[in-house]
């Protein structure tokens with residue numbers, strides 16, 4: 001009876017609270033603050049919780065074991081949400097004075113958001129040790145991670161999902177499933193967690209709906225250290241090794257991933273929003289200063305769709321303003337003014353760009369809060385095609401020894417005037433390093449110096465701040481025309497940024513290009529088509545080399561169905577007539593053709609290379625190479641990588657005028673001149689595979705006869 005009343009009471013209480021709340025995950029980080037004369041340490045905890053429905057209503061951290069002191073917490077502050085209460089995230093700051101570690105805090109609740117695995121309850125654990133480390137002379141700081149509240153991935157696009165695994169003490173961080181109580185880990189048998197990089201992989205497709213991930217992050221010292229507890233008792237903590245099970249701390253990272261119905265593709269910029277410069281890269285570390293606004297600029301774009309928001313997991317009081325730029329680019333400016341209490345925090349900030357149905361990759365960065373303004377990089381970085389320039393105001397370098405400023409390569413000099421310090425370096429000098437980050441190439445360098453000695457600190461702390469320029473590997477300049485491909489832009493260390501245009505022209509003067517609005521370009525069989533490739537680069541002495549061009553019936557240079565027009569630098573199609581031009585241009589004409597098998601459209605894809613002029617060993621200098629030619633090692637300073645550029649489609653109409661070629665319903669007669677019937681060829685799929693590829697010894701004109709068929 002009493003039991004029944006209790007239950008009723010509980011139900012009515014739940015109803016009173018309002019609409020059901022689904023837990024979408026949570027993450028915790030902690031960091032020690034002041035140490036007091038009585039030996040107690042103030043520990044600070046930052047907990048972010050995601051939910052569907054009202055924000056932050058579920059916070060109930062309790063002391064599970066050990067002496068946790070008296071935990072005080074701020075009200076949960078909403079950090080990001082949707083107007084419709086679809087999701088929301090909040091952050092809570094908790095603090096406690098402790099004299100006696102270690103201890104465990106925990107929080108639990110009844111209700112994960114409805115999920116595929118049928119998981120109901122959730123529990124988060126945080127293992128803290130306040131002993132003083134011999135290497136940092138301070139208690140351990142936990143690993144740092146976070147996730148946005150509502151992660152959405154189409155079923156066919158969940159291959160790799162990289163999480164943030166940062167450690168303020170530079171410890172080794174390992175991620176693992178929460179398998180102390182292995183009721184959940186078994187439900188992810190088809191997902192592999194790469195412990196070192198904290199990346200989820202799967203080759204399988206996950207069921208539609210929300211999947212629950214309950215991860216733990218642990219940190220281990222990189223070298224053997226000792227830790228001293230409040231009684232002055234030392235113990236050894238061995239450097240991380242695979243048989244070393246004792247972590248310095250444990251923090252939870254839980255999140256849900258909503259698997260959406262399959263998308264047409266997973267290409268950033270086309271099927272999902274893609275981030276543009278100057279959006280920070282995953283894992284970047286920013287420096288902010290107390291009392292000063294720190295801005296993070298995000299930009300993203302997607303073809304044929306619009307980005308309406310950026311989802312953000314950030315510290316409380318971080319604001320977000322959206323600005324719509326030209327060409328469908330959406331920009332978000334995240335602004336945060338760290339307070340005195342934020343000093344020395346390593347704050348995770350994660351973000352995605354959102355359309356109604358799609359989400360970009362999730363990136364996470366770290367914002368480190370410092371006192372010195374120079375660490376927040378009050379510098380202007382100018383990214384040019386081939387160089388990086390940096391201008392730093394001297395006023396912002398208070399407390400920094402300006403006599404010792406240097407780039408990563410100390411032989412490169414910085415210049416200065418009364419107010420500023422300046423440096424310019426090309427992308428491959430002065431110790432600039434290059435990182436390939438998927439869609440972008442990033443060039444990074446840093447300015448190093450020392451803090452000025454003062455009365456209190458006698459050791460010379462090295463200070464450095466990094467700067468970088470990132471360039472998209474490939475970017476569409478304009479998305480105005482669905483069919484017409486605009487310029488291709490690439491960046492390489494020795495060649496800077498360069499672009500290719502690939503156009504169809506109206507006549508053999510190659511002066512007026514077919515208007516992009518006219519795509520797909522209608523052509524008649526037998527018509528001459530005029531195509532031109534042009535490289536644009538700031539470097540004066542370069543040569544364009546067209547290594548291959550192939551026709552495909554779809555917009556994919558690697559299509560199974562293809563016809564080689566130029567291969568290994570050799571012209572394969574007898575109707576091709578190159579028109580000599582500048583060294584950075586390749587103009588040619590070709591007679592129109594068509595694929596058999598219900599394909600109306602033809603795309604032309606070419607692989608192109610830029611070389612330094614007059615470099616005798618470059619691919620450009622070698623020209624046409626037979627199939628037996630030896631593969632050379634590419635000299636990256638002499639030539640670029642091979643890049644694929646595509647134009648099309650050409651829509652080839654059936655021939656309407658009389659042809660000189662006789663067509664007897666089967667193959668054309670060998671006696672017909674190739675010059676005449678070449679323009680008529682209709683490439684048969686089977687023949688391409690069977691004759692062209694596997695029977696390379698045949699002469700070209702014999703092949704051509706077999707390629708021709710009726711249409």
Ligand SMILES: *[C@@H]1O[C@H](CO)[C@@H](O)[C@H](O)[C@H]1NC(C)=O
Nearest residue numbers: 036040042070072095096097
């Ligand atoms: C910890 O102790 C100090 C000094 O006694 C006090 O100022 C501070 O408010 C305490 N912090 C917490 C979280 O109780």
Ligand SMILES: *[C@@H]1O[C@H](CO)[C@@H](O)[C@H](O)[C@H]1NC(C)=O
Nearest residue numbers: 121122123179180181182183
């Ligand atoms: C696992 O969880 C169940 C129920 O939540 C609990 O009864 C059990 O003690 C847990 N086991 C371990 C090893 O923590």
Ligand SMILES: *[C@@H]1O[C@H](CO)[C@@H](O)[C@H](O)[C@H]1NC(C)=O
Nearest residue numbers: 222223224225236237238239
């Ligand atoms: C740490 O100590 C262990 C023995 O306790 C030793 O085997 C190991 O080499 C040491 N590692 C380092 C990095 O010094």
Ligand SMILES: *[C@@H]1O[C@H](CO)[C@@H](O)[C@H](O)[C@H]1NC(C)=O
Nearest residue numbers: 238239240241242243244245
């Ligand atoms: C690995 O760690 C264990 C446990 O701390 C320690 O006993 C062992 O010596 C370490 N092994 C190496 C090769 O460092």
Ligand SMILES: *[C@@H]1O[C@H](CO)[C@@H](O)[C@H](O)[C@H]1NC(C)=O
Nearest residue numbers: 074077093316317337338339
């Ligand atoms: C957030 O901003 C408000 C008003 O500017 C301020 O009163 C509050 O202390 C800030 N909270 C945090 C956690 O910084």
Ligand SMILES: *[C@@H]1O[C@H](CO)[C@@H](O)[C@H](O)[C@H]1NC(C)=O
Nearest residue numbers: 391416417418419420421422
């Ligand atoms: C120093 O150079 C910077 C960057 O070129 C410029 O903005 C500034 O006005 C210069 N200051 C003086 C005093 O010339």
